[in-house]
Amino acid sequence: MKARLRTAAAAAALLAASGCSVVDDLSGDEPPESEYTQAEAYAPMEEAAADAVAGLGDFPGFEQRSWAEMPCSHDGVDDDEYTAIEVRYRFSIADSATEQVRDQYVATLREHWTDAGYEIATDDEVEGAERTDRNLVAVRHDGISLWYAVGGYVGLYIGSGCVPVSEAGEIEYIPPTGGVEPGGPGDLVEEYFPDGIPTTHEALAPLNPPEGRA
Amino acid sequence: MSEMTWQQLRDLDCGAVRTLGDSWKTHVDAMLDQTERLRSDVIDGHLSVEHYESNTATQVREQIAMTADRFEDDLSDYASTRIATTLHEAADAFEAEQDELKELVPLIEQHDFDIEGPQSEYDVNLSGGLHQAILTLDPPQWLCDMCGVKKPDGFWDWDTVKVLFNGVDLYGTAIGLAGQYQDWLRAVMSRAHDADDDAAAALKEMRENPSELPPQLGATYDDLIGDYKDAVSQEVADEARAIAEGTSGMSPEQVNQWWEGLSDAERDALVAEHPEWVGPVDGIPTESRDTANRTLLDDRIDGLDTQIAAKEAELAQTPPTDPQYSILEAEIHDLQTDRDELSDLQGEITNEDGSPKSYSETGQQYYLLGFDTEGSGQAIVSVGNPDTADNVNAYVPGTGGDLAGASGGLLDRTRTMAFDAQNAAPGEETATVLWMGYDAPDDLIEATDSKWAEEGSADLESFTQGIRATAEGDPSNLTLTGHSYGTTMVGTAAATEGVDADNLMFVASPGVGVDTASALGVNEDNVWASTNESDMIQYAPVHGNAPVNEDFGGNTFTSDATRESGSWWQFWDGPVENHSSYWDTGNEEHPVANTTSRTNQSYIVTGQEDLVR
Structure with missing residues (x-):
C-alpha cells in the first residue's frame, strides 16, 4: 500500500534525523537551569497565588489547596531528577457556579496580570450547552505561570515549570492563602509532611479563613 | 482457529x-x-x-x-x-x-473493489473493471470527486487528460481507499474470529x-x-x-x-x-481484587526480602575473584530494583496504618487491579472505583512505560487526569485507571515494532470486558486514552480483539495499526485524536495513517505545543519535548500548562463533547 510505504520512509527519516543517535548526541544536555529548586519554588508560587487573590473583591474563599507534581521529560523520556509543580487552589462547587467567580474574576485577573507586566499566554472561552468555560493563563518573568481555570469547578493553578527535585525533608510547609485553613480539611498537602502539617503557621495574607470555614 | x-x-x-x-x-x-x-x-x-x-x-x-x-x-x-x-x-x-x-460491503461493491484472499487475511483490491477504467482515462465519478478533478468527457479532452496525468494520482487514491476498506474488513473479521474462538473455548x-x-x-x-x-x-x-x-x-x-x-x-x-x-482476574469486582492484590503485593515484597537476604548471604561466602560474585551482585541488584519499585507502588496507594490510601485532591481511593515485575514491569492502578463510577478513563502509556513509572510520573499523570475530570464534571464520579498492563517498548527503536501492542491486545480487551462485567448499575462511559505507543496498543487491541469502550482517545499517535477509524469497532464519532503542531511524532507514523489525519475519519481536538527548543540550533528539541507535553503543568522553556489538551481530554472523558475545541 502506498500509505505504508510513505510512512515507512518517514519513519526512517525520523530515526535517521532525530532518533536516538542524533538527538542523544547533540541534545543530551541538562535541561535549562531553573530559577528555583523544588523546595525553593513553593514560596514564590504561594506568594503568586496570594497576590492574585488580593485583587479579587468580595472573595468567597477557596475550598481546598493542594500541591501536585507532573513528570518532566527530556528527549521524550521522563527525567526523575526534575519535576513540575502545580499548586492548586479550588473553589467549592457552590462558589464555582457564581457569575462573580466564573466571569468577573477573569476580567479582574486579566487586568491585574497585564498591569503587572505578565505575559498573557492563554485567554480563551468555550461555550457549551450548559455552561461557559474559560482559561486565563499568565506567565511571570521568573517563569512561574498562573492559570485561572473556569470549568465545572473553578480553580487557580500555579505552575513552576521543570525544577530540580528536592529531598522530601527539604520542602518547607508554606501556609495556604485564600481562606484555606492551615492544616485544616481543605489543606491537602499532607503527602509532603508525613509527620503532620505544622499548624502553627498563619494563613498567607491577604485572607484569613472566611467565617464558617475555619 | x-x-x-x-x-x-x-x-x-x-x-x-x-x-x-x-x-x-x-x-x-x-x-x-x-x-x-x-x-x-x-x-x-x-x-x-x-x-x-x-x-x-x-x-x-x-x-x-x-x-x-x-x-x-x-x-x-x-x-x-x-x-x-x-x-x-x-x-x-x-x-x-x-x-x-452491512455498511462496509456495499461500499466495497459501489467502488468496484474486489474482496480476495483467505478468510484469515482478506485483501481488498481494485477490480479489473476499475483498472481498465483508470487506464483508459475513464475513471468513475467517485474517484474524480476524491481527486478533485472533472470527469473527462472523452479521450480527446486533452486539458483534462493533462490534469489527470500531472495533477492527480488516480491509482494512488483508489488504492488508498481500498487499503482503508481492507483494514476495516480485516478488523471486522479479526474480531469476529476472536468472538468465535472465545465461544468455542468456553463451550469446550x-x-x-x-x-x-x-x-x-x-x-x-x-x-x-x-x-x-x-x-x-x-x-x-x-x-x-x-x-x-x-x-x-x-x-x-x-x-x-x-x-x-x-x-x-x-x-x-x-x-x-x-x-x-482473585487479584489479576477481570470480571471479579474491584473491591475484592484490590484486597487480594494488596495481599499479593505484601507477600511479594516479603518474598523479595527473603530472596535478597539469601543472595547476600551467598555473596558473603563468595570470594570477589570468583566469577559467581559479579553474577550474584547483578541478581541482588535486579531483586532490589523490583523490591524498591513494588515498595514505592505500595507507598503510593497505602496509608501508614496499612489501609488503602485515597488521592487527597479528589478524595478517591486507590485500587490495585494488578502488578507484575516481568519485563519492564506492569501495574494497573485506579484512582476511584471503576465499578461504581459514572465515567472510567483508562490511560495507556507508551514507550518507556514501566513499573517504576506506575509509582512515579505515570501515576502523576493519572492523578492529574483524575483531578481534571473532577473539575470538568463535579457532579459525576470518574475513575481514572493507569493501565500499564502490557510490556511496553523501552525505546524508539523497539517502538517501531507492533509486537508489543499485539501481545497486549487480549489483556486490554479483557480489561474493558471486566469493567463492563463488574459495573454496578448502568454501564460507565468508558474511554481508553493512549499516549504515543499507547495509542498503537489501544488501536491494535480495538481492531484485532475488540475493546468494549465508548471512546478511544489517541494522544501523540505514531499510528494505531489501522488506517481508518472505521476499523476500530467503535462509532467513528467517538474516536478522538490530537497531536500538537510541534510534536515530532507527526513525522513518524510508523504504525499506519495518523489518526489526526482527515482521511482517518475520526475527530480531532486541539493540544498546545507548550515546549520550545532550548536554542535555535537545537531545532529538534521542541519537537522531541512536545511529544510529552500533553499534560504539562508548565515547563522551564515555556512554563504554561497545556490548558487545551488537559481540558479537552477531560471533556471527552466526562461525555461533554460539546465543549471540545
Whole structure:
C-alpha cells in the first residue's frame, strides 16, 4: 500500500534525523537551569497565588489547596531528577457556579496580570450547552505561570515549570492563602509532611479563613 | 482457529443464536422451579421434621438438599453461565461485526473493489473493471470527486487528460481507499474470529464428566459424605485456579456470574487463601481484587526480602575473584530494583496504618487491579472505583512505560487526569485507571515494532470486558486514552480483539495499526485524536495513517505545543519535548500548562463533547 510505504520512509527519516543517535548526541544536555529548586519554588508560587487573590473583591474563599507534581521529560523520556509543580487552589462547587467567580474574576485577573507586566499566554472561552468555560493563563518573568481555570469547578493553578527535585525533608510547609485553613480539611498537602502539617503557621495574607470555614 | 468467512458472517442469523441462549435461560428458570419445589414440598413439606424425625430422615433431607444444590450449581455453571451467556455474547459480538459488514460491503461493491484472499487475511483490491477504467482515462465519478478533478468527457479532452496525468494520482487514491476498506474488513473479521474462538473455548472447557452426586443413602453414607463435601469445595478451588490461569475459557462476564454465584464464605476464602486467583482476574469486582492484590503485593515484597537476604548471604561466602560474585551482585541488584519499585507502588496507594490510601485532591481511593515485575514491569492502578463510577478513563502509556513509572510520573499523570475530570464534571464520579498492563517498548527503536501492542491486545480487551462485567448499575462511559505507543496498543487491541469502550482517545499517535477509524469497532464519532503542531511524532507514523489525519475519519481536538527548543540550533528539541507535553503543568522553556489538551481530554472523558475545541 502506498500509505505504508510513505510512512515507512518517514519513519526512517525520523530515526535517521532525530532518533536516538542524533538527538542523544547533540541534545543530551541538562535541561535549562531553573530559577528555583523544588523546595525553593513553593514560596514564590504561594506568594503568586496570594497576590492574585488580593485583587479579587468580595472573595468567597477557596475550598481546598493542594500541591501536585507532573513528570518532566527530556528527549521524550521522563527525567526523575526534575519535576513540575502545580499548586492548586479550588473553589467549592457552590462558589464555582457564581457569575462573580466564573466571569468577573477573569476580567479582574486579566487586568491585574497585564498591569503587572505578565505575559498573557492563554485567554480563551468555550461555550457549551450548559455552561461557559474559560482559561486565563499568565506567565511571570521568573517563569512561574498562573492559570485561572473556569470549568465545572473553578480553580487557580500555579505552575513552576521543570525544577530540580528536592529531598522530601527539604520542602518547607508554606501556609495556604485564600481562606484555606492551615492544616485544616481543605489543606491537602499532607503527602509532603508525613509527620503532620505544622499548624502553627498563619494563613498567607491577604485572607484569613472566611467565617464558617475555619 | 475460526474459519468463518465474511459471507458466513454476513448471512449468520444472530437472532437464532440469541434465541437459543434465551431458551437455555428459560430452561434454567424452569428447572430452578423444580428444585424449589423439592425444597418446599419435600424437605420442608412431606419429609419435614414435623412428620419424620429420625437419623435416617435427617440424612434423607440432607441428601435431597445436596442433590438440589448440585443440580442448581450445574444449571448455573453450565446451562446459564457457560451455554446461555456464551450464546448471548457470541450473538452480540457477531451482530456488531455483521452491522459493520452491512455498511462496509456495499461500499466495497459501489467502488468496484474486489474482496480476495483467505478468510484469515482478506485483501481488498481494485477490480479489473476499475483498472481498465483508470487506464483508459475513464475513471468513475467517485474517484474524480476524491481527486478533485472533472470527469473527462472523452479521450480527446486533452486539458483534462493533462490534469489527470500531472495533477492527480488516480491509482494512488483508489488504492488508498481500498487499503482503508481492507483494514476495516480485516478488523471486522479479526474480531469476529476472536468472538468465535472465545465461544468455542468456553463451550469446550465444560467438564466432560458429569459432576459427582451425593453418596447414596446406606451403610457407607457417613463414611462418604465428608469426602463429597470436600470434593465440592475443591471444585470451587479448581475452577478459580482455571480462571486465573486462563484455561477456563470463560469471559469476564462469565467469570463475574461465577463469582456472584459463590457464597460469601467461598468468596472470602478465595480472597484470603488464594489471592493469586482473585487479584489479576477481570470480571471479579474491584473491591475484592484490590484486597487480594494488596495481599499479593505484601507477600511479594516479603518474598523479595527473603530472596535478597539469601543472595547476600551467598555473596558473603563468595570470594570477589570468583566469577559467581559479579553474577550474584547483578541478581541482588535486579531483586532490589523490583523490591524498591513494588515498595514505592505500595507507598503510593497505602496509608501508614496499612489501609488503602485515597488521592487527597479528589478524595478517591486507590485500587490495585494488578502488578507484575516481568519485563519492564506492569501495574494497573485506579484512582476511584471503576465499578461504581459514572465515567472510567483508562490511560495507556507508551514507550518507556514501566513499573517504576506506575509509582512515579505515570501515576502523576493519572492523578492529574483524575483531578481534571473532577473539575470538568463535579457532579459525576470518574475513575481514572493507569493501565500499564502490557510490556511496553523501552525505546524508539523497539517502538517501531507492533509486537508489543499485539501481545497486549487480549489483556486490554479483557480489561474493558471486566469493567463492563463488574459495573454496578448502568454501564460507565468508558474511554481508553493512549499516549504515543499507547495509542498503537489501544488501536491494535480495538481492531484485532475488540475493546468494549465508548471512546478511544489517541494522544501523540505514531499510528494505531489501522488506517481508518472505521476499523476500530467503535462509532467513528467517538474516536478522538490530537497531536500538537510541534510534536515530532507527526513525522513518524510508523504504525499506519495518523489518526489526526482527515482521511482517518475520526475527530480531532486541539493540544498546545507548550515546549520550545532550548536554542535555535537545537531545532529538534521542541519537537522531541512536545511529544510529552500533553499534560504539562508548565515547563522551564515555556512554563504554561497545556490548558487545551488537559481540558479537552477531560471533556471527552466526562461525555461533554460539546465543549471540545
